[in-house]
Amino acid sequence: EAMVFSSTHNLSQPLFENLLYAFGSPNYGTQRSLCFNAMITAFLLTYGIEEPSRNYENVEYILMVGRNMMEAISTSETGELSRAIDRGAKLVYLDPRYTKTASKASEWIPIRPGTDLAFLLAMINVIVTNELADCEFVKQYVIGCDGIIEAMQRYTPAWAEQITGVPAATIERIAREYAAAKHNALAHPGWRTSNFINSFQTERAIATLNALSGNVLTPGGCLSTEVAAEGAGLGAPPQPPYPRVSALRLDGTPWKYPLVPLKLGVFQELRDAILTGEPYQAHGWFISRQNPILALPDxxxxxxxxxxxxxxVTVDIIMNDTAWFSDVVLPEASYLERYDPLLPVGDKAFIRQPVIEPQGEAKSALWIYKQLGERLGLGDYFQYQDEEDYLRQQLAPLGADLDEVKKKGYAEMPEPEHNGGEITFNTPSGKIEVYSETLKNAGFSPWPTWEEPPMPAADQFYLLTGKVAQHTQFGTQNNQLLHKYSDEPRLWMNARTAAQKGLKDGDWVVITSEVGKAHSKLLATEAIRPDCVYLTPGYGHISKGLTTAFGIGASDSALHVTYTDPISGGQALSQTFVTVEKAQV
Incomplete structure (x- = not known):
């Protein structure tokens, strides 16, 4: 248990987890609490599923809360959203920043950070008090319809206007438009929902709006909870059961955070346990495809x-900041040099295969984990000869030949089984739980409820962050071609605010939070609220092994303060406040 294992979600995750569980450590650090814990935990408690799939085929009205899909790209879904907009679907987009998604929206609402929840609760108020919901669906499939009017009574549009800065008339109009679209309306669940301590409640409100529209599992509806288990239909090498682990997890799951799923965890809390030695001292850290030094706050x-x-120990394809501080780096082959486990998407399982030989000593994750397992006496958990043998065992239930799959690029998957039209949900009641006894029994509000977010002082700004389309998280800034086509990373500030502070575009500034400082050039722009600044993540690398990325831009992780939501375990990235002053040259 003194060994910590951490990794970012990827195709070789089952092999990483085999090593973790077979080794006998409870300490699993994933990036999920820095990303989507709030969304997954909220939908698990409300719908009984981690993330409902979206159907844009018939969507007429889309509400997005900070989901910048045109830059934080989900390849297939971004295309589906674009086609829906092209054919006339209305997109209402809430974000303090004018992103590329905002530029494609029918209506952009530059809402005050942390107050999306008030906006959504007021929408629910309008819909339930005016009986605009899909009543038949709600009565049959939703727990809480009897008490929701009283529970939402105080959340009027006038109340929300005072908090969000959005006119009450606008909130009411959008609520009525959304309700009028019925099951062709979609309140998008989002993705990186690690914004504020109240982000879990924001996701609960989004889940409730979808339930009220009746869009879940109904014919032509925009939201589906029928999502196949990862890897369903594929084979796997045989292996024995994992050893039983009795030690507490260092991240507090579940003894401190009882509602956080074990596979999500609370990554940012690991460090306090390491530093204090409580409940026991960690001595080693095995890291794969992850960069905690740049990803974690503070x-x-x-x-x-x-x-x-x-x-x-770090497994990665580049000498990132975490690898730079590691004792051992195991070089992984890049995606052009390796096999990975198959990727099921819809009715196909796609293969990734090498097109060039690995450079230097680089090896695939399939090779690395097998070798580590065998040398640790855990070979029974890695019963395959090599990468191709692993793929053949995956393909066995499909009756597919590996050589043919390599030529086509994919194998056909069997049709998923459906439940014969009966709508059921994997919750204690078997229904959508807008009212949650699980939350009540854990000491939290059973309803989506307002939680007041903190506000910056008069001389401070909300620090916003979010991905750009040119890069993948923190891993590609050293790529020379992508570097060539990337914008210079600068701190966004509202142009009028900058002028009031005596700052101009291109000035060097000092950004200061309660945990750190960073230097950046300034971008004075009208595309952000006056009370906010924005930094692109993935910059400010301190590894001199990154010959292109080293020293470029500022790191938001040097500034972010650690705040953890007690329900979902999500980190509140936008709850960090900073001052900005002109740098002394």
Missing amino acids: RNKTLKAFEKMDFI
């Missing part, structure tokens, strides 16, 4: 946690 705290480690 970089100084992460570096201090690294100093406490006796042994750190």
Whole structure:
């Protein structure tokens, strides 16, 4: 248990998890609490599913809360959204920043950060008090319809206007438009929902809006809870049961965070346990395809946690910041040089296969985990000869030949089984739980409820962050071609606010939070609220092994303060407040 294992979600995750569980450690650090814990936990408690799939085929009205899909691209869904907009679907987009998604929206609402929840609760108020919901669906499939009017009574549009800055008439109009679209309306669940401590409640409100529209599992509806299990239909090598683990997890799941799913965890809390030695001292850290030094909030705290480690191993294709501070780096082959486990998408399982030989000593994750397993005496958990043998075992239930799959690029998957038209949900009641006894029994509000977010002082700004389309998280800034086509990373500030502070476009500024400082050039723009600033993540690398990315831009992780939602375990990235002053040259 003294060994921490952490990885970002990827195709080789089952092999990583085999090593973790077979080794006997309870300490699993994933990036999920920095990304989508709030969304997944809210939908698990409301619908009994981690993430409902979206159907844009008949969508007429889309409500998006900060889901910048035109830059934080989900390839297939971004295309589906674009086609829906092209054929006339209305997109209402809430975001303090004018992103590329905002530019494609029918209506952009630059809402005050942290107050999306008030906007959504007021929408629910309008819909339920005016009986605009899909009453038949709600009565049959929703728990809480008897008490929802009283529970939402105080959340009027006038109340929300005072909090959000959005006119009450606008909120009421959007609520009525959304309700009029019925099951052709979609309140998008979002993705990176690690914004504020109240982000879990925001996701609960989004789940409720979808339930009220009756769009879930109804013919032509825009939301589906019929999602196949990952890897369903594929084979896998045989293996024995994992050893039983009795030690507490260092991240507090579930003994401190009882509602957080074990596979999500609360990554940012690991460091406090490492630094204090409570409930026991960690001594080693095995990291794969992850960069905790740049990803976790409060970089100084992460570096201090690294100093406490006796042994750190990193598996990656580049010498990122985390690899730079590791004792051992196991070089993984890039995606052009390796096989990965099959990727099921719809009715096909796609293959990734090498087109060039691995450079240097690089190996595939399938090779690395098998070799580590065998050398640790855990070979029974990695019963395949090589990468191709692993793929053949995956293909066995499909009756597909690997050589043919390599030529086509995919194998055909069997049609998924349906439940014969009966709508059921994997919740204690078997229904959508807008009212949740599970939450009530855990000491939390059973209804989606307002939680007041903190506000910055008069001389401070909300620090916003979010991906750009040119890069993948924190991993591609050293790519010379992508670097060539990337915008220079600068701190966005409202142009009028900048002028009031005596700042102009291109000035060097000092950004200061309660945990750190960073230097950046300024971008003065009208595309952001006056009370906000924005930094593109993935910059400010401190690894000198990154010959292109080293020293370019500022790291938001050096500034972010650690705040954890007690329900979902999500990190509140936008709850960090900063001051901005002109740098002394």
